[in-house]
Amino acid sequence: MATAAVALQDAESPLVQRRKTRTNFQLARHRFMQQKLAVFGLVIVVLFIACAVFAPLIAPSSYDQANLLDANKFPSRQFPFGTDTIGHDMVSRVIYGIRTSLIVAFSAVGMACLIGMPMGLAAGLKGGWLDFLVLRLVEIMTALPGILFAIFLMSVINSGALASVLPRNQIFNVALVIAVTSWVPLCRLMRAQILTLREQEYVTAARSIGATEYRVAITHLLPNAIPPMIIALTLGIPAAIFAEAGLSFIGIGINEPVPSLGKMVSDSRQYIQLYWHLGLFPSLAIALAVLGFAFLGDGLRDALDPRQI
C-alpha cells in the first residue's frame, strides 16, 4: 500500500503532470525556442516570406516601373535604397527580388522532392535491380559538378532548343534546373531512412498482419522518414537561393526586367566605384535569406532530433 501511495503521489506531482501533457511537437517547439539563432532565423524567414507574398502591397512601385530621369539616385527619403541605372526604385527591386528568390527556391526544392523522394523510397523499399538502377543514377549525378551542369542546362534552355517542351517561364526553368541538379541528397537520405525503418519491429508487425508493400510504405515508412526530410528541405532552400543568385550573376538565370538578387549584384559590379548602393542592398538580402534559412534548418534539426527526446 505504501508503494502504491508513493506512486500516486509521484503521479500527481507537477513535474510528472507536465511530462504527461507534453506532446512531441511541444517538446520540439520548446527546444527550438531555446535556440536564439534558430528563432532569429525563423523571424527572418517569416519576414522574407511576408515580403514575397505581399510584395505588390508593400513595394513602393512595380518592379518594372522605371523613370530614366531618376536613374542613379543615392539613398534618400524618397528612395531609401536609391535607384538603379535605369531608374528603378531599389526598394521595390529588392522586395521583388526576394520574391523571385523564394519562388525559385521553394519551387526548386519542391521539384527536387518530387524527383528524389519517390526514387529514394522505391529504391529503399524494393531493393534489387531498382535499388541498383537508382544508385547508379545517383552516382552519375554525383560525378557531375552541380553548378557546371546547371550552367549547361540553362544554356541549352536559353538557346531555345527545348522551347517546344518547356514553358516560356524563366523562373520555372531556373527552378527546374536547380531541382535537376539538387535532388540527389534527398534521394539518398530517403533511401537511407527507408533502409533503417523497414527493419523496425512495427514494420515487421504490419507486414505480419498482411499489410501490403504500398500500405507499409505510405502508412508506416513515409511518415517516419519525414522529419529528417524536412530538415534537409529547409537546408536546401538557402542552397537553392544561392544557386539562383549564381546563375543570374553569370547572366543565364532570370531575365530582365524580373528582378533577381543575384543579377542585381552582378549588374552592380560595373558601378561599384560610383554607386555603392546598387550592390549593397541585394547582397544584404541574399546574405540574410541564406542565413535565416540556415539557422532555421539547424534549429529544426536540433529540435526534431529524436535522440533529444
Next chain:
Amino acid sequence: MAAIPLERTHSRMSEKTSLGDLLRLMPEDDPRTFSRRKVLSTAAAGAAAAYFGGSMIHGVSAQDATPGAAMTPPDDAAPPEKQAFYQATDVSVAKAMDFYEAVYERAGNVADLFSEPLIRIDRNFQLIPAGAESWSGSEDGKTWTFKIREGNVWSDGNPVTAADWVKTFQYGADPAHAWDFTWFFQGVIVGWNDAIAGKIKPEELGVSVGANDYELVINTEVPAPYIPAMMLYSQTLSKAALETSGPLYNSKVETSVTSGPFKLQEWTPDQQVVIVTNPDYKGTQPTLITKLVAKLASPDAYFTMYQGNEIDFYEGPDPASLTLMLNDDSTKGQVYSGVGDFPTWYIFFDVTIDPWKDLKVRQAWSHAIDRDTLKTKVLGPNGTPAYSWLAPGFPASQREALQGIQNFDPATAKDLLSQAGFPDGKGFPKQQMWLRAPSPLDKTVAGALAAMIKENLNIDVELLEQDQKTFTDALNAKPTQIPLGYVRYGMDYLDPSNMLSVWKSGGRHSWSNPEFDKELADASAYLGDPAERIKMFQAAEKILVEDVPAVFVYHGTIAQFIKPWVKGEFIAPDDNGVVALHWPGVAGMSTVLSEMYISSDAPDRS
C-alpha cells in the same frame, strides 16, 4: 608610310563630373559630334565622287601604298621587342581568325591580318589599293577586273594569286560552309544566290581568274559601282591551305598560313591570341607594332583590365566607366569619341507574325521610345538619337527630314496601340526581346527600352540575352526565329547601298517591301549624277522608316579609351577634325596599324 609622333587632342572635360552632368555635357554641339556632322559634307561628296564618278569605272587613281616600305621608328618609340599592342576580345565570340570563316565569331581585334584585302580605307574613308594595285569596271558596270599585286607570297611559299580570291569567294558561297555573311553578296555577284541555295556549284560563281594569274574578274548581276568599296571585305584565304588543311587552318599555329603583316604565334582557348610580325611580309601595310595580343575575356571585365594596364584600348564603355575616366584628371585625356562604322542600334520585328504584322503596333512602339532622355541619362558620348536608319554624316542621311515619322509621342503611341486592338496594352502578349551578346551598355539601354515600353504602352517585355552564335543563327534562319530583337548594324563600306541592303527582301530581316527593293536596286545600280543617286536612296530610306520594320534607337558615336603610350598618326585629326581610332580599327582593311607605335613609357607586360 612612317609613323609620326603626334600631340593628342584631349577631352574638353576639365572639372569633376557626375554621370548626370557628364551626359548633359555631351549634347549635339559636342565638338566631336560637330566634326562628325562635317563628315557628311566631305565624306559623302568624296565617297560619291570616288565610288561613282566616271573615272571609277575606267580605272583608279587612289593613293597608293609602297609594298615592303621600311618603317622609321620615332625617337620616343619603344624598342621593337616592346612594340606590343594589347586589346580585349569577347571570349564568347572568338572562334575563328578569318572573315570568310565566320564574320561574327572571329577574334575581331587580331583577325583578318593573315592576308590582304583587295582594298583598304584610310581614316578619311578613302579607298586605298592593297592586295589589288588597280581595278576597273566595264561600261555597263557589271564586270570588274582587279589587278592583283605581284610579289606577295604565302608563308608556305605559294604566291598570292587571283586563284586564292576565287577559291575564297567560292568557299563563302558554299552551302556546306554555311557562312554567316552570305547576305552581303546576295543579288550582287552573279550566281551567288543560286550557289548559297545549292542550285549551282560554287565553282559556277561569277568570280574567276582573268587573263593571267594576277587578274581577278568579278561579274555582277546588276551594274555595281560599289563593288570596289565592297572589296574592303576581301581578305583572301590561301587556296592551298584550304585544300590541304581544310577550314579553320588559321586556328592552329602548325597549320596557319599567312601572307599578311602578322602570323599566328599562340592561341590559348579562353585566354589569349597572340600574333607577331610576319618576317616574310611583302605587302602594303608595314608596321612598327611587332606583336598584337587579344586577351579573351568577358566585356564586363574590360574596364578593370584597362585600369590594370592589361589592355591598351577598348571602345563602347558603360556609362559608369566613362564617368570614372572623365572624372579623373589623370585619365580623362584617354577618352575619345569617333564615328565608328556609323552604326545604328534598333529594335526589329518579325513582321510576318502577330502582333507585328500590324503596322499600327509597330508604329506604336516607335513612338514609345524617348530617345532624348536615353541620350541624356544613358548614352552620353556613346550615341545620338536615331529616328531613321542612316546615321548623320553617312551619305544620304536625312535624320532631320524623317524625324517626325518615329518621334517620341506617347499619346500617339497609346492611340495607335488602341486602334490595333490593344487599348492600354490589354491583351498584348508578353514579349521576349532577344539581345546579341550584350555589352553592359547594351543591357542598360535595353533595360531602359523595356521600361519605356512598359510605361508608355503597358506591355511587358522580357530581355533574353543570347550568345553571338545562337542569336546569329536564329536571325539568319529562314524563317527567322527571332520575333523581337535589339541589335546593331554598322557600315561595311561608305555607301547607302550597303546600309540599306540590310533591309532588302531575303536579307537580314523578314521584312519585305517590293517598292523599297526597287528603289534600292535602282539607286544602287545608278551610274549617273551622284546627287540624283543620293535622292533615290533617300526615297528608299523613307519607305523603310515609314513601314517600321524596326524602331531606330540610336546611332553610335563610339567612346574609346586609348592608353597614352599608344601613339602615331592614326590618332591625328582626320580631314574633318575627328580624333579617334577610326573604323575598322586594328585590321587589314584599315591603315591604323601602319600608323601606330608604342612609346617607350609603356609599362613592361612581357
